[in-house]
Amino acid sequence: MKFGLFYEISVPRPWTRESERTVYENALEQVRLADELGFDQVWAVEHHFLEEYSHCPAPELFLTACAMITRKIRVGHGIIVCVPEFNHPIKIAERTAVLDILSGGRLEVGTGRSATWTELGGFRANPDTTKKSWDEFVRCLPKMWTQDSFSYEGEFWSMPERTIVPKVYQRPHPPLWVAVTSPGTELDAADRGLGSLGLTFGQFAEQEKRIAEYRRRIRHCEPVGEFVNDQVSTVNFLYCHEDDATGRATGRRMADTFNYLASQLISAREAFPSRSYQSLGLLPQLRRQATGPDAGEQAGEGLALGGPQRVLNALKRWEAVGVDRVNFLLNAQEIIPQADVLASLRLFASEVMPAFADSKPGNGVPGAGA
């Protein structure tokens, strides 16, 4: 099992000139340490307009900074919103190629389509068509990275024949992932030979079922890229402390803060009824965990919060369920002091990581390499 960091860049009010800069600088310091400690990846989201929850609209810039101050850690651009109003496919191909070059072939690319009216409405995107545009984009992207010249006529975008430069540094191309929140999206990932970048928390039994189905399905996939990425990644909170009770209490505060902020967002389904967003998705789950009947101990199932042994046990469960990678949120609204976040990372690396020492450096994805 491999471990990574996952950044939303949550900035609490009041917003001052320095507050956003401080959150970014803290994140960069954490990434630098994580690289030294042997963490495998750092992911940064693309979100827009999500006040306090996520001030990370340009993850490629943050990840470039990460790449410049680290040596080994892989940089995960995830997820890129594959909706034409948000991102033009040519720009996606170009900027990911540059990031792959600058990072020396350490790029991972997550894809998705946004799940909030806050964002979709902000770009005046049509929620009905986001899955279709995502499908078009992910089928184009590997070709844009690898073909000498490329042209395309599609429903959502088109271009005449051009040579898209530069090309990605990794050969044949960086691993591709799909953000999975709603049940069923993991099957979309499997059908296309894409990694499952899970963004839900907890719930071993449910995740085990979905991972098993993903594994079964991807064996028969028609990959959109030049290789199959059959990795399953999930996201978790991390706060590891020598004293288990302190770790749990502090970590729980972080998780509650994150869930409460998430519950303020307007899910696509709440405002805009659409077949394209049939499932309730991530937000209602987080809302329940914030204040509903799932709050409390039950919501803590599988969370990496507490003393080293408790964290280790939780992650062993995830490993048994079939998860290949776990990416950790380290803070929310900076409620945990930076020194404590760094101490948590160090403790995790010294007391928990060795129990998963079979992890190998590199991306661990067959077919991709610098």
Added chain:
Amino acid sequence: MPTFGTLETGRVADRLPAMRDLDTEAWALPGAEILQLAFEVPRATAALLPRAMHPAIPPYATIWVIRYPESPVGPFTLAQLRLMGRAGAHPRGLVLGGVASTPEAATALRERWGLPVVPGQVTLTRRHDRITATVTRDGATVLDAGLVDPEPISGTDVQYIHSVTLARAPLDGKTGPLLVQVDSRYTLKRADRGRPHVSVLVPAAWNADPLRLLEPIAATATSSDTDLPRIRFVMDVEVPVVRGTRRIRESREE
């Protein structure tokens, strides 16, 4: 922490509905026809939202026009303007104002659920290419709106957000402003979605100044069995809902 509403409750206390008690019995309301129009609205609408609640990001409002063919007070049609927000972590629509098509319904809704409803003329008309609604009070049109170009969608795609009302209600021997949760159930039988269109909305008639409609979001028209439930939760108007919620009874059936 997300921002909170900034309503000065004292400024609106005089016009709040007065509830008889918090022991309201449920009404079964079968065969309702529900038109909902959603629009984004200005941030200044935080001034209409109690300090206990968070504004939605971005702020938005829904216009609800519901025809109830059967009810304990006979058939009636009810129009409401709701400012959507968050009660703690939960999406809720604060009912700013309403008009019911019969005086009996208006009185019952004010007294039993604290809905800020007055009597008036309310129409809901289904045509081939649109579903329209009008509301008239004292001879003046205060709402003329509709759903344009309806297309069938699955009822499971529609999510109705529960309401809260701001009313004077008796609790612990005192009567004062409270937020009252009205969490109706819906069994949807048919649903259409289309574009929302509003040609007339007089905010003052809905206690809604400075609300203006900005970006249209979506419109739905559904057929549904629904209810007005027994009251389970009330909330302090001034204290964040996560700390100021009081459970009145365990279940709707109690």
